Amino acid sequence: MINPSEVGKSGELVRLRTLESIWVQGKLRMWGRWSYIGGGSGGNMFNQLLASGKITKSAINDALRRMKKSGITKPELEAYLREILDSKNKTGLAFCSDEEGLKIDGVIASVLMNKEYRGLYSVIVDRHRLRKSKLQMAKELNSKHPDWTLITCRRRIDTWISLAESILYAPLCDAFGTNGDRFKLQSEQESA
Numbered sequence: 001m002i003n004p005s006e007v008g009k010s011g012e013l014v015r016l017r018t019l020e021s022i023w024v025q026g027k028l029r030m031w032g033r034w035s036y037i038g039g040g041s042g043g044n045m046f047n048q049l050l051a052s053g054k055i056t057k058s059a060i061n062d063a064l065r066r067m068k069k070s071g072i073t074k075p076e077l078e079a080y081l082r083e084i085l086d087s088k089n090k091t092g093l094a095f096c097s098d099e100e101g102l103k104i105d106g107v108i109a110s111v112l113m114n115k116e117y118r119g120l121y122s123v124i125v126d127r128h129r130l131r132k133s134k135l136q137m138a139k140e141l142n143s144k145h146p147d148w149t150l151i152t153c154r155r156r157i158d159t160w161i162s163l164a165e166s167i168l169y170a171p172l173c174d175a176f177g178t179n180g181d182r183f184k185l186q187s188e189q190e191s192a
Contacts, residue, residue: 015162015166016162016165016166016169020169021162021165023169024165024168024169024172025165027104027172027176028104028124028127028128028165028168029128030096030100030101030104031096031101031104031105031108031128031129032127032128032129032130032131033096034096034098034100034101034104035101035105035129036076036129036130036131064077103175103176104172104175106175107168107171107172107175108121108124108168110171111167111168111171112124112164112167112168117164117167119160120160120163120164120167121164123137123157123160123161123164124161124164124168127161134154134157134158134161135154137157138150138153138154138156138157139153141153141156141157
């Protein structure tokens with residue numbers, strides 16, 4: 001199977017290459033889980049529990065007690081764990097440390113928390129922290145703007161998510177000290 005290096009129409013300016021898009025979405029997904037579980041306070045304990053290799057009943061009870069103390073409700077914790085169990089791919093990308101979570105949170109805040117991009121911030125929060133599907137987000141947008149068709153709302157949500165990811169890509173690369181051009185193929189021609 002041949003995977004394209006870019007998705008979308010040629011000439012589009014704010015479209016990430018396929019691997020860039022996957023990388024950003026992975027970082028945002030990790031940030032969403034980290035921030036959803038209580039800003040990392042309870043999530044860090046959960047991550048430590050998973051990383052320890054040997055999980056005992058007392059360690060699980062201790063982690064649950066500390067998570068409850070940090071303000072996580074049982075339904076929130078159950079939804080979080082169910083999503084992990086139901087996901088197709090079980091990888092280390094499901095979790096991030098407090099350090100990584102704070103780094104991603106700082107980039108998102110510095111780039112999207114201003115008058116110009118505040119709407120994009122709420123789109124990213126809805127998608128990654130609140131785990132809303134694009135269809136659910138489009139239906140909510142359609143209820144606010146009943147004169148727009150649902151397909152128009154879906155396209156706008158897709159465009160806004162893509163734009164936010166494109167805006168966040170370079171700052172996230174800088175924050176993590178990675179080369180932003182590393183996904184560019186050697187044989188790839190420069191765009192005009």
